Amino acid sequence: MTDSPYVRANAGPDAHRWQTFADTPVVLALARTFTSAVRVLEGLAVFRGDTRVRVVFAFDGGSAFSAGTERLLAGAEVGLVPWESRLDVRPRLVVTATENVDLAEFTCPVVVLPHGIGFQKYVPDHRTGGVRLSGVPRHEFHDARNVHLVLSHPAQREQLRAARVPLAEHARVVGDPARDRLEAGRRMRERYRAGLGVGADQRLVVATSTWGPEGLIGSRPRLPGRLLGALPHDDYRVAAVLHPNIWFSHSPWQVRHMLADALDSGLLLIPPHAGWGAALVAADCVIGDHGSVTLYGAALDHPLLLAAPGAESVPGTAVAELARTAPRLADEGLRPQVEAAIDGHRPGRHSGAAELAFAHPGEGGRRLAELLYGLLGLRPQAGDGTDRALPAPEPDPAGRPPRSFEVHGSAEGNGEVSLERFPSATRHVPGSRPGAVRHLSAYETEERHALVNAASVVCRDPASRSDPERWSRTALEQQPGALMAAADTEEGTRVAVRDGRRLLVRADPRLDPVLAAGAVYTLLASSLPATGHHKVRAGPVPRDCVIEAAGPP
Incomplete structure (x- = not known):
């Protein structure tokens, strides 16, 4: 320079x-x-x-x-x-x-x-x-x-x-x-999670990859998107930490281009210069390979799955020991594998690998x-200049909240409604459970025309201030395949059904339009009364919900 x-x-x-x-x-x-x-x-x-x-x-x-x-x-x-x-x-x-x-x-x-x-x-x-x-x-x-x-x-x-x-x-x-900074960073775990938009009752899965064809992203490039498609959006967040050599041998544009579906589905892509440590501290589960970040995750005693052990690993090293103790991530059944890794984690499982890598903690x-x-030839100054908090995680701006979801719902006669939604842009959503009602729901801001055109529910942009009734009529006219249009308002979510019915959904805590309309869709598709008091579960915390008939606003 x-x-x-x-x-x-x-x-x-x-x-x-x-x-x-x-x-x-x-x-x-x-x-x-x-x-x-x-x-x-x-x-x-x-x-x-x-x-x-x-x-x-x-x-x-x-x-x-x-x-x-x-x-x-x-x-x-x-x-x-x-x-x-x-x-x-x-x-x-x-x-x-x-x-x-x-x-x-x-x-x-x-x-x-x-x-x-x-x-x-x-x-x-x-x-x-x-x-x-x-x-x-x-x-x-x-x-x-x-x-x-x-x-x-x-x-x-x-x-x-x-x-x-x-x-x-x-x-x-x-x-x-x-490693010492990671360990010291535990006290800021909740702050790091909040910075990533991870809710108190949500789980964060961090996928990490070293460079080269034997690394996670080199051998299983669609895995971040498949994880987003397999894990319910209201229960999980997924982050990716890629080795800088991946970013700067292929270019940041190429990385974002190849991960476009995952980024459109809410992937938290951690930039190469800072934030990986904070994301690792914030994790509930690490999915990795034979790279160093995976080993740091093991040192933090996180639940861990190996997606690409790597034949280029050197026998007798800490990474080789980790490959011996950590379970492998199979291609199918991603969700049960992640849940089993977290729920069945045994503290200290990877201590042998960590003890072989880090001395003088x-x-x-x-x-x-x-x-x-x-x-x-100098005496060290008092204090340790490396003893500072990790940089806060700032995900790559190319990532954004999903704009369309496949929603799986089930309703009981007692008014309980269970909803799970999966970002549809991943192209890897799971099959629904027996008896579940499934439909596609898309915000009007979804950039993929095919998803909006195929949606059974169209949702108004939350930032829009257009009249909800006029917007609903227009949305149903423009999308003849849609059965419902949902608009968030100050009093709740107004749901316009194509047959002319108008419903108002109020919940505590508040449901966003996708979930509010999802509850109505599931009840109607199950031939159950939509109006009344309901208990809606979407994510770990159930919500009290009232659905009532509504006239024009």
Whole structure:
């Protein structure tokens, strides 16, 4: 990024002229991919608030996953110098979270932070055409005595020794600051859930995928949409956490394009730069693969299902242990599998995998600070700069609440009505239970014409202020296949039936138009009186409901 406004002040023979903090040692942070840039920014938090250390960044854009990295760094407004000027800043310490960066010309200490958890999988090696251990620096630096790998567990040192990597002898086991932040974030779980729009009585399922064809999204790309179609909308929310390499090898547009049906069905797509940790803390169930986020979910002791264990996993590692203990997610019967995983979860089931991945729990930030400051010849500052709350989850704006549903209803003679609805845009809604009444309900704002044209119930846009009676007549005229039109009003939901009847549905708590009309539709289709007092269950909490005849408003 040669047009960075901070180059002249940080690099070049006269850079010292412009310095305010002139005598502070320089830490040079190297970024190569989006993932490594995020990780190095997190690691540099140990210097937060310290005026004794100056941090400058350099970016090596030689990776297939470099896209998005410069924008991330520019957004953080870091001091970024061109790669060819990296030595001009005269670093006392180099910190990076990528094993593929060129370290040849550095004589100062170099610390390589992990951008995942240990050395859990084999990845393609573009230099040899074979595979290599992910996270291990290039072979030509294995004997470099100034390179220090940061490990989360002593087992990783033994793994390096078994692979005859000399870097094992001056690697440092510090634990995992990211895991510590997740654990500390438990106190904010309800806040994170509220930020994702997850109700107090709802369950959040988080699907997470590493990159590559053996990851969850690579091997089962329709799974997020199928989960949304299988789990009742009023009981569940579904979020997806995708490895940044997926976003930036294929492009954010391609990711959203391929997940369009799921996004139209309410998928909470977590952006690659922040929010995944908060979403994981908020989860009631994690569906994952052999990636690090799945292992973090196991460390949080969440119910867990493996959707893609991954043959590229390294035997003997924590991920391999997790594959031994976690149940597999089959293609059919997604809902009963998720319910069984949550309801039948045994605390500590995955403790073996977590104990093989994370040492020194709660001490990762402090131990990392001791390492970095020690290499600078400084005493660590008081406090741990990594001990901060996780960024709040902000789902990708491409996702939105569903605009059409397949509704399954059943009614009893005592006035009880049970409703389940499933977003129809997923194209994977389940078959109804025996005796259930099913129909399609769509808001007028549904963009898919076929769904609106096929709907038995058309609902007015909640933001509309049009006259409900006039709107209902128009909607039934424009959609000759519709049997009902429903409009939310201040007094309740007004339901216009094609035969001329007008009904008002009032409930506590309030029912939205899809559910209010769904109750009327189910009662009428079951040949039961619609008017009267009812108990409507849609989601975990039943609601008292009154349906009465209504004239023009």
